Amino acid sequence: MKKLLLSSALMGVMALPAMAQDYAPDPDATPGGTITVTYKDDVATLDPAIGYDWQNWSMIKSLFDGLMDYVPGTTELRPGLAESYEVSEDGTVFTFTLRSGVTFHNGREMTAEDVKYSLDRVTDPATQSPGAGFFASIAGFDAVTAGEAEGLSGVEVVDPLTLRITLSRPDATFLHVMALNFASVVPREAVEEFGADFGKNPVGTGAFSLGEWTIGQRLTFQRNEDYWRDGVPYLDGVTFEVGQEPIVALLRLQQGEVDVPGDGIPPAKFQEVMADPDQAARVVEGGQLHTGYITLNVAQAPFDQLPVREAVNMAINKERIVQIINGRAVPANQPLPPSMPGYTEGFEGFAYDPEAAKAKLAEAGMEDGFTTQLYVMNTDPNPRIAQAIQQDLKGIGVDVEIRSLAQANVIEAGGAGEAPMIWSGGMAWIADFPDPSNFYGPILGCAGTGDGGWNWSKFCNEEIDAMATEADSMMDPSDPARLEMWSQVYQNVMAEAPWVPVFNEQRYTMKSARMGGDDALYVDPVSIPVNYDYVYVTE
Amino acid sequence: MAGYLLRRIVQAVLILLGVSFITFVLLYVLPADPVRQIAGRSATQQTVENIRAQLGLDQPMLVQYGRYLAGLVQGDMGRSYLQKTEVSSLISARLPASLLLMAGGILCELAIGLTLGVIAAIWRGRPLDQGLMVTSFVAVSAPQFVVGLLLLYVFAVQLGWFPIGGYGTAAHLVLPAVTLGIMGSGWYSRMMRSSMIEVLRQDYIRTARAKGLTRGRILFRHALPNAILPIIAMIGIDIGIFMGGMVVVESVFGWPGIGQLAWQAIQRVDIPIIMGVTMVSATAIVLGNLLADIVTPLIDPRIKMR
Numbered sequence: 124m125k126k127l128l129l130s131s132a133l134m135g136v137m138a139l140p141a142m143a144q145d146y147a148p149d150p151d152a153t154p155g156g157t158i159t160v161t162y163k164d165d166v167a168t169l170d171p172a173i174g175y176d177w178q179n180w181s182m183i184k185s186l187f188d189g190l191m192d193y194v195p196g197t198t199e200l201r202p203g204l205a206e207s208y209e210v211s212e213d214g215t216v217f218t219f220t221l222r223s224g225v226t227f228h229n230g231r232e233m234t235a236e237d238v239k240y241s242l243d244r245v246t247d248p249a250t251q252s253p254g255a256g257f258f259a260s261i262a263g264f265d266a267v268t269a270g271e272a273e274g275l276s277g278v279e280v281v282d283p284l285t286l287r288i289t290l291s292r293p294d295a296t297f298l299h300v301m302a303l304n305f306a307s308v309v310p311r312e313a314v315e316e317f318g319a320d321f322g323k324n325p326v327g328t329g330a331f332s333l334g335e336w337t338i339g340q341r342l343t344f345q346r347n348e349d350y351w352r353d354g355v356p357y358l359d360g361v362t363f364e365v366g367q368e369p370i371v372a373l374l375r376l377q378q379g380e381v382d383v384p385g386d387g388i389p390p391a392k393f394q395e396v397m398a399d400p401d402q403a404a405r406v407v408e409g410g411q412l413h414t415g416y417i418t419l420n421v422a423q424a425p426f427d428q429l430p431v432r433e434a435v436n437m438a439i440n441k442e443r444i445v446q447i448i449n450g451r452a453v454p455a456n457q458p459l460p461p462s463m464p465g466y467t468e469g470f471e472g473f474a475y476d477p478e479a480a481k482a483k484l485a486e487a488g489m490e491d492g493f494t495t496q497l498y499v500m501n502t503d504p505n506p507r508i509a510q511a512i513q514q515d516l517k518g519i520g521v522d523v524e525i526r527s528l529a530q531a532n533v534i535e536a537g538g539a540g541e542a543p544m545i546w547s548g549g550m551a552w553i554a555d556f557p558d559p560s561n562f563y564g565p566i567l568g569c570a571g572t573g574d575g576g577w578n579w580s581k582f583c584n585e586e587i588d589a590m591a592t593e594a595d596s597m598m599d600p601s602d603p604a605r606l607e608m609w610s611q612v613y614q615n616v617m618a619e620a621p622w623v624p625v626f627n628e629q630r631y632t633m634k635s636a637r638m639g640g641d642d643a644l645y646v647d648p649v650s651i652p653v654n655y656d657y658v659y660v661t662e
Numbered sequence: 663m664a665g666y667l668l669r670r671i672v673q674a675v676l677i678l679l680g681v682s683f684i685t686f687v688l689l690y691v692l693p694a695d696p697v698r699q700i701a702g703r704s705a706t707q708q709t710v711e712n713i714r715a716q717l718g719l720d721q722p723m724l725v726q727y728g729r730y731l732a733g734l735v736q737g738d739m740g741r742s743y744l745q746k747t748e749v750s751s752l753i754s755a756r757l758p759a760s761l762l763l764m765a766g767g768i769l770c771e772l773a774i775g776l777t778l779g780v781i782a783a784i785w786r787g788r789p790l791d792q793g794l795m796v797t798s799f800v801a802v803s804a805p806q807f808v809v810g811l812l813l814l815y816v817f818a819v820q821l822g823w824f825p826i827g828g829y830g831t832a833a834h835l836v837l838p839a840v841t842l843g844i845m846g847s848g849w850y851s852r853m854m855r856s857s858m859i860e861v862l863r864q865d866y867i868r869t870a871r872a873k874g875l876t877r878g879r880i881l882f883r884h885a886l887p888n889a890i891l892p893i894i895a896m897i898g899i900d901i902g903i904f905m906g907g908m909v910v911v912e913s914v915f916g917w918p919g920i921g922q923l924a925w926q927a928i929q930r931v932d933i934p935i936i937m938g939v940t941m942v943s944a945t946a947i948v949l950g951n952l953l954a955d956i957v958t959p960l961i962d963p964r965i966k967m968r
Contacts, residue, residue, distance in 0.1 A: 163913075164926050165745075165922070165923070165926055167744050167745045168744070168745050168746060168747075170746070173744075173746060175702050248709065248712040248713070248716070249716065251700055251701075251712075251713050251716065252702075253700065253701055253702025253703075253704070253705065254702065254704065255705065255706075255709055256702075256704040256705050256706050256709060257704055259706070268706065268708050268709060268712070269708065270712070319741060319746045319747070320746070320747060320748075322745065322746055322747070323747055337755075337918075338751075338752060338755035338756065338918075339755055339756045339759070339918030339919075339922065339923065340829055340918045364828070364916070365916075365918075366912070366913075366916040366917065366918050366922055367827060367916040368827075368913060368914055368916065370811070371814065371826060371827045371914065371915075371916060374814070374815070374818075374819050374826055375826045375827070377819075378819065378826060380826065529694070529928075529929065530929060531692075531694030531695075531698075531699060531929075531930065531931045532692075532693055532694050534694070534698060534699075535693050535694045535695055535698070536693070538695075538698065555704070564704075565703055565704055573707060575695065575698055575707075575710065577703045
């Protein structure tokens with residue numbers, strides 16, 4: 124039995140706060156105060172089984188907990204509601220020991236039954252969870268999906284504080300999956316009371332509980348006095364105001380009415396803000412697990428020919444595209460973003476070289492160029508980026524017609540395999556969890572090539588697929604051998620050039636002068652824009 | 663009168679039925695799959711098919727439409743695909759704000775438009791009249807997004823007279839209502855001007871003047887009530903125009919109305935919400951027109967209800 128004990132025995136005996144093991148609390152932090160965060164769009168739902176946009180993701184994180192969690196501001200796993208866990212030798216049986224004395228916002232104590240109920244619920248087809256697929260490695264998942272079983276046979280309650288999860292295959296990413304919002308623990312009685320409206324009446328174990336919610340206007344979070352992590356949250360509450368244009372939110376921030384504009388700095392105002400030293404000092408910049416790319420449909424001529432795909436890769440001037448978005452990104456040369464484990468340092472990819480691109484086209488017998496279409500989402504700055512791509516390709520004799528459509532229409536055209544080229548902006552892949560496998564399966568693997576799948580290149584290479592499966596069968600997600608293997612997977616993908624990786628977006632979070640806490644909390648890789656549990660106000 | 667009303671109501675119902683059918687068909691043929699939006703990008707084919715079956719989206723279009731209609735007559739507009747909340751509760755939470763904004767907008771456009779129209783008519787042909795008419799042309803053509811931001815910047819950010827967007831007090835209403843009203847005020851001032859000029863040429867005005875009535879009395883007692891009649895019919899039509907403008911104005915001022923709800927739903931192909939907002943808006947427009955048709959004959963006995 125390989126034992127991975129995450130909470131050290133000494134700490135356990137001394138009963139120190141759990142966070143002391145992994146996160147040094149800010150000595151200057153002062154409790155109290157309320158902050159105001161704005162968004163343009165309504166909060167769709169706070170049901171952790173349903174919520175899947177970057178806006179409600181961090182909100183749900185503060186209302187609920189799962190068995191696993193991340194060290195604030197990092198991509199490192201730490202135990203959440205699980206105090207410790209053991210993994211069997213073959214990596215298929217996880218035994219979680221839960222913390223005792225954790226209560227839901229309704230006052231009831233959380234037990235292993237609740238964890239089982241929550242996992243059964245999120246995978247139940249009736250729940251219609253967009254995250255159900257993440258749990259596919261749990262034994263019994265297929266039977267539940269097919270409607271042949273009530274709950275997951277692989278999830279067993281051993282005793283009120285012990286839960287055993289059996290996987291049908293080793294899955295290196297399983298602990299990351301258990302840290303997803305979809306794996307949050309919910310109390311059965313509250314779900315049954317509110318039914319489909321649970322998303323408007325969330326009850327969890329998180330650092331905050333929902334106060335009032337006026338649809339279309341605002342909702343408030345209030346501090347959970349009984350939160351099981353001692354000392355946090357610092358804030359008494361968070362007010363989210365919705366329906367606010369980013370430009371109006373910025374004006375209000377400048378007037379001191381808003382603390383964090385959730386949608387960020389509007390592109391048109393970015394340079395103005397950054398040129399003012401006082402405002403620029405309150406902008407925190409960080410990496411983001413995001414890659415913007417152009418997909419080349421390998422199932423369609425002429426992109427079925429490798430030299431043509433290579434030519435397009437060489438023809439795109441990524442530096443210029445980065446300038447179009449005011450430098451809010453770094454040029455990319457591979458599918459993984461630099462802050463993702465498994466990123467290949469020093470990989471060169473395809474350098475910008477229009478002459479070499481023309482030579483490649485000639486190699487494919489297309490020296491006279493060809494005509495094709497580029498699908499793009501119709502919100503700024505995507506059409507402008509598409510025009511830059513159009514000009515670059517014009518330079519090597521390729522005529523591109525731009526199809527600028529609503530998001531859902533581009534996704535449809537991509538899934539159906541109709542689109543020869545798609546610029547991913549506005550729909551781009553942002554990792555669900557910080558693991559290299561997350562950029563492969565649905566978007567570059569054979570599994571995503573079906574009708575409606577997210578592999579818009581329709582790229583399927585059995586050999587690379589086999590290698591990815593092998594990497595994911597290794598038990599420890601951060602095993603260097605595994606990361607090396609993933610690095611190789613993406614290098615092999617780039618050798619086939621189904622994508623033009625264009626850039627990795629940077630994140631810029633602006634905050635009011637009174638906001639305190641580590642900069643890392645403002646560019647937290649999993650909580651966008653801010654990790655609400657650990658930030659504080661100074662006045 | 664009763665026969666006339668009944669006929670108009672039957673017509674209104676038929677119009678609403680038509681609107682619902684056309685919208686439904688358009689959403690059905692849209693090249694975007696709502697199930698994909700619900701299922702998310704990591705969904706298996708099985709999950710997608712499960713959801714499609716649960717929502718009845720695997721049924722033929724007419725069956726789906728029939729089901730929708732059957733729900734609608736029972737007051738059930740369905741649940742949002744993505745929020746899972748009942749559409750009726752989402753709309754009813756936002757409808758009061760929209761109605762308030764609309765009322766404020768109508769008040770503003772009438773107050774501004776009628777005043778300017780009367781002034782222009784009295785001094786017609788003079789530089790003041792010409793100036794006002796050019797201004798009204800600008801008002802009609804100005805994009806509401808720009809007007810809204812401009813007002814917000816000057817009166818809320820710079821002068822601090824009004825809050826920077828939001829909802830709740832009368833002060834919150836002023837800027838969005840003015841923004842919404844400015845466009846309409848351009849139309850109304852032109853309408854009012856020509857209507858007033860027309861009335862001022864009438865014989866009864868000349869008679870009144872010959873009787874030696876004061877200028878004010880002629881204008882306000884004799885000319886205005888007659889000149890304003892065609893304007894009333896226009897307010898009903900206005901509701902339809904406002905529905906479009908409200909999406910923009912609500913978005914600029916963070917006004918929690920149904921325009922924003924519709925806009926967000928369209929982005930995500932949340933069909934029940936799109937249908938719901940369309941039906942509520944169509945009902946408002948139809949009711950507005952109906953009301954105008956009923957009120958006009960009451961004010962002006964020359965117009966008969968037939």
